[in-house]
Structures are given as C-alpha cells and as structure tokens.
Amino acid sequence: MQERETLVAGEITLPQLRRLSTGPGHPVQLDPRCRGAIRASAELVRRAASGEAPVYGVNTGFGKLATQRIAHDDLALLQLKLLRSHAVGVGEPLSGRVVRLILLLKAASLARGYSGVREEVVDGLLALYNRGVVPVIPCQGSVGASGDLAPLAHLCLPLIGEGEAFHDGQRMPGDQALERAGLRPLRLGAKEGLALINGTQVSTALAIDALLGLERLFESAVITGALTLDAARGSDGPFDPRIHAVRGQPGQVDCAAAYRALMEGSAIRRSHLEGDDRVQDPYCLRCQPQVMGACLDQMRHATQVLMREANAVTDNPLVFAEGGAMVSGGNFHAEPVALAADALAVAIAEIGAISERRVAMLVDTVVSRLPPFLTPEPGLNSGFMIVHVTAAALASENKSLAHPASVDSLPTSANQEDHVSMATFAARRLQPMLKNTAHIVAIELLAAAQGIEFLRPLASSPALEGVMRLVRSISPAMMSDRSLARDIEAMHHLVAGGDIGHATEQHIAELQALRLA
Known part of the structure; x- marks a missing residue:
C-alpha cells in the first residue's frame, strides 16, 4: 500500500x-x-x-x-x-x-x-x-x-x-x-x-500550474540560449561574474553563473578567443543574464505570492472560534493572484521574445557568420527561413496575451461587487503563452543545433554536447529542405517537459539554483 x-x-x-x-x-x-x-x-x-x-x-x-x-x-x-x-x-x-x-x-x-x-x-x-x-x-x-x-x-x-x-x-x-x-x-x-x-483556489491553482510549467521552460530556454551563443561563436566575456556582482540583481547573478557553467570546456569558444574582430555581440546573446535574470526574479516573487495564497483562508465570512466571532471581509478578492499572474505573463512573453531574436540572428548570415538561413545551398533551399517566421508569429501573439488582465474590472451583483480582479483569466491565459514560448524555444533549439553542425569538427561544451545528442536522436541535421513541423513538435515536448535539462552530460549545480522553491 x-x-x-x-x-x-x-x-x-x-x-x-x-x-x-x-x-x-x-x-x-x-x-x-x-x-x-x-x-x-x-x-x-x-x-x-x-x-x-x-x-x-x-x-x-x-x-x-x-x-x-x-x-x-x-x-x-x-x-x-x-x-x-x-x-x-x-x-x-x-x-x-x-x-x-x-x-x-x-x-x-x-x-x-x-x-x-x-x-x-x-x-x-x-x-x-x-x-x-x-x-x-x-x-x-x-x-x-x-x-x-x-x-x-x-x-x-x-x-x-x-x-x-x-x-x-x-x-x-x-x-x-x-x-x-x-x-x-x-x-x-x-x-x-x-x-x-x-x-481564490481556482485562480491560484491555475497560476501555480503555470508556474510549474514555466520552471521547466525557463531552464530549457537558458540551456538553448547557451547553445545558440556557441553556434554564433559569441563571447563569454559578458558573463564575467564581476559584471553581474556590481549590479547585484540576484536572478541576473544566478543566470550568468548558469551560462558560464554550460559553456565550460567548449572547443568552439576556444577556437575564436584570438583573431575575432567583433567587439560586441548582439543584445540577444550578450544580455541574456540581464533579461532572463529579470524574468527569474519575477518568477521568484510570484512564487512567494502564490504560495502564500495557497496556504491562505479566502472565504467569507471568517470564523474565529477563539473569540467567538464571525467577521465579514474581502479575502476572496484575488488581486494578489491577478498581479502575480500578470507578472508571469510578461516574463513568459520576454523569454519567447529574446529567443525569437536569437533565431533571427542565427538565420542572418551577416550577424551569425553562418550560411544564410542555416542551409548549405541557399536559394535552392530555404532552410530555416520560414521556421523563423513561425517563431515571430508566436512571439507576436504572446505580446497581445501579455496585456495585464488585472487592470480590467466590471461591477457585478448589482454593483455590490463593484471592483473585481479578473485573476482567473489572468492565470488561465498563461497556458497558451507557455505553449507559444515552448514552441519558440524549440525552434531556437533546432536552429542552434543546425548552426553547430557548420562548426564541426569542433565540439561545444560537454554539457551542450549532451543536448546536441538528444536533439539529433530525434531530429537529424537538415542539409536539404524538408518539413520541420514534426521536428518542432518533438522539440516542443522536450522543452516543455524539462528533458533538455536532463540531457546536460554533467550535473550542473548552477542550473539547480534556477529552480523555484
């Protein structure tokens, strides 16, 4: 039993x-x-x-x-x-x-x-x-x-x-x-x-369910961003711990440490330490700790709010047996949940937005210095051209969904209940946003893996090579055009399910630090 x-x-x-x-x-x-x-x-x-x-x-x-x-x-x-x-x-x-x-x-x-x-x-x-x-x-x-x-x-x-x-x-x-x-x-x-x-148990449960999904997605997005950094032969200088220490934002500090750990031991990185004439990488590479770290801080704050609400008494009237009193109040008003859900919505949209920018960077040969649209025969092949269009469509959709639900209110019950939180919708709309962003990160993962193929025989870091093996076990490199719809869907399940983190070859404590409570 x-x-x-x-x-x-x-x-x-x-x-x-x-x-x-x-x-x-x-x-x-x-x-x-x-x-x-x-x-x-x-x-x-x-x-x-x-x-x-x-x-x-x-x-x-x-x-x-x-x-x-x-x-x-x-x-x-x-x-x-x-x-x-x-x-x-x-x-x-x-x-x-x-x-x-x-x-x-x-x-x-x-x-x-x-x-x-x-x-x-x-x-x-x-x-x-x-x-x-x-x-x-x-x-x-x-x-x-x-x-x-x-x-x-x-x-x-x-x-x-x-x-x-x-x-x-x-x-x-x-x-x-x-x-x-x-x-x-x-x-x-x-x-x-x-x-x-x-x-408030329905809105709270919806928000907590989304938070748990976002936790898995966030780790996958960090790992995928590190793989893109290597595919684009980006610099790891912007991840220097001194840069992040002097700002002091905790999520940023923790994310920078995770990126450094993921990049540790990359032969691709070593190959261009000298002779690279690029002074600075695009923001989508260089500012990953700042953007993802800010999202992580929002997730941590939302976790605190939602766990307080999960343990709260939110009906009315409340019964205080010790004093023999029943007191009417308003703990049923879900404004804390609404604001936390809106914060999570913005974070989800931003994770997808910066991921889409990295896909755009990878297919742009001027910036990435990889073959146009990540195909060895551009013109005859379109490569990742329209794959990026899909990512852009999803990122745009998320922007509309990220509009704060908590700023709206319609009075109900003949104006007795004249200000409401809209927390239930605020939390419910997080799931389609998570799905959109997981698909964007899945597209980035395929594009980053394709980029790495053009740098062979050089290897990425041991951790990221573990991710490469997982990707290639499902989706072979695309050297001639084929439909990537099934590949994207397969990657989506890996991203949303947290399997990308399991694929890192070694246990990386810095990734564990990104997990919520």
Whole structure:
C-alpha cells in the first residue's frame, strides 16, 4: 500500500504541489492536528445557525440579497441552492491536473479552521482527490472576486452527488462517479456551501500550474540560449561574474553563473578567443543574464505570492472560534493572484521574445557568420527561413496575451461587487503563452543545433554536447529542405517537459539554483 502524504493546512510547499499535481498516485491525508480547529469553527457556526441574530451566509441571502433572512428550516436548502445557482460556467473543462490542485487547495484552506465547515467536508474533498474523481469545471465564468464562484460551484457539485465528473478517464454524472469510486454524497450544513464556493483556489491553482510549467521552460530556454551563443561563436566575456556582482540583481547573478557553467570546456569558444574582430555581440546573446535574470526574479516573487495564497483562508465570512466571532471581509478578492499572474505573463512573453531574436540572428548570415538561413545551398533551399517566421508569429501573439488582465474590472451583483480582479483569466491565459514560448524555444533549439553542425569538427561544451545528442536522436541535421513541423513538435515536448535539462552530460549545480522553491 502506497504511503500517504500528509497535508498540513497552512504549510503547503511548492515541491509538495509539484509532486501531488501529477494525480492520485500520491494519496493524501489531512494532518490530525488540523481537526481540532475545524471542529471548533464548525461548532460556532452551528450555534449561530440556531440563534436569532442575522449572520451573513448562515441565515441570510448572498451578495446584494444579504438583507434577506432565511428561515431556520431552510438553512440546509439555502446551501444546496447556492451550489446549484452558481454552477453556470462555460467553456472547455479545466485539465485534470489543475482540478486536482484545486481540490487540494480548497481542502487545505477549509482545514485551517476559520471557515466553519465540518470535518466531513474537508475529508470529502480529499476523498475525491484520492479516489480519482475529477469534477468537470468549465474554464470560463469567474471574475476573481467574491471568490471563484462559478468554477468552485462546479467543483463541489459532485461532492453532493450532482454535476459531472471524470472517473477513470470517463465523463459521467456526479452521482455515478461517486458510486464508482465507492463514495457517498455529502449533505451540506449551514454556511458550508458558501465556504466551498467562496475563495481564490481556482485562480491560484491555475497560476501555480503555470508556474510549474514555466520552471521547466525557463531552464530549457537558458540551456538553448547557451547553445545558440556557441553556434554564433559569441563571447563569454559578458558573463564575467564581476559584471553581474556590481549590479547585484540576484536572478541576473544566478543566470550568468548558469551560462558560464554550460559553456565550460567548449572547443568552439576556444577556437575564436584570438583573431575575432567583433567587439560586441548582439543584445540577444550578450544580455541574456540581464533579461532572463529579470524574468527569474519575477518568477521568484510570484512564487512567494502564490504560495502564500495557497496556504491562505479566502472565504467569507471568517470564523474565529477563539473569540467567538464571525467577521465579514474581502479575502476572496484575488488581486494578489491577478498581479502575480500578470507578472508571469510578461516574463513568459520576454523569454519567447529574446529567443525569437536569437533565431533571427542565427538565420542572418551577416550577424551569425553562418550560411544564410542555416542551409548549405541557399536559394535552392530555404532552410530555416520560414521556421523563423513561425517563431515571430508566436512571439507576436504572446505580446497581445501579455496585456495585464488585472487592470480590467466590471461591477457585478448589482454593483455590490463593484471592483473585481479578473485573476482567473489572468492565470488561465498563461497556458497558451507557455505553449507559444515552448514552441519558440524549440525552434531556437533546432536552429542552434543546425548552426553547430557548420562548426564541426569542433565540439561545444560537454554539457551542450549532451543536448546536441538528444536533439539529433530525434531530429537529424537538415542539409536539404524538408518539413520541420514534426521536428518542432518533438522539440516542443522536450522543452516543455524539462528533458533538455536532463540531457546536460554533467550535473550542473548552477542550473539547480534556477529552480523555484
């Protein structure tokens, strides 16, 4: 029997989510120390539901309808109707990987003991995760304030035997998925429906999922940039540690160290230490530490924000059992997630933009001093001419997608909810941007490898020759025109999956330092 991983509310880490996002192969259990706080907050809600005083979300309506009192006999029905009425999302279902993250984040948030739900609710969410029940969540319909209401309602309908879910890869009604997984529907108590749909877990999970993908892409882009530097016989002088130390930007310092380690031992570099009349390389080569380092700093900042949010309590009202109080606030407003996602979008676009510039440099014989368009018979062959056009198209598309989502706001709920974050879209649009940039880097990888072929028999560094072997195991050098569509797609999977980093012949500690928490 596989050992269960313990989920400690308020102490989730990025490495833990990196492991758990892969699926129910990693079963999860709640740390028993969380249960006392859950029980205490649930008891306070029970007492409030039995009393006469109006308490938002317990015995009142929601949003603009908060002034409407609900009869005691209707409190359970109120929570049921809340889930049903709010499950109005549209669009394609979110990926199973993201939905599993949402289940974990929602369970962990409720387990902090400030939401007033019973233990059965937290256990029910974790049971869905552990039994492979993946609720169908349409990807559109949240504005990232008052919580991710519509998508979280879809998440929780299968919990009560409604909605839809995937189980063993099949889409089916929620009650059928529960039955197949050996689970029973949950009957909601006072405030529990509101606690389930109020929160930032969808936008946070989308952003964290993108962050994990960006971590792999970033490493691949650094390695590919180093290979391009060698293919273009660029200077390693701009990577001198003294240059970066006097500026002091930590991401820049770490990236420069990684480029130096990747270039260590290159015979190509040694061959042109003397007699090269070029004074300075183009910015796309020379300024790689400055550009990629700035992106790394943004990624690190976003990691801090998103992990705080992953461990946060973001529903409303909050239950403070120690003081016997229930307090309404606005932790459901996902502005921190929106701004972090927008920062990641700009970083993703910049990684693709500088990669596209390196492809343009490689095909320009005046700058690269390689054959025009990286083909030995230009004219008869077009070589990498149109491959670069594809990279340019993707880079341009990313520029539009990088427009900040957080600067937009539309009032909802009859102007009660008059400023919203748009965090869910801010995070959701990161995946197509990652795909675009991974394709750009894949194109650069093919172009850089082609450039190295024209410098043979000289070898690149041991680390980069390991990358060359991986590329050539999938895509042979193109000395006569052929379609590179399949080659690009194959390289895309290597870039996005992190296989490029595994291909470096030796363990490079400097690359490990680029990984996030």
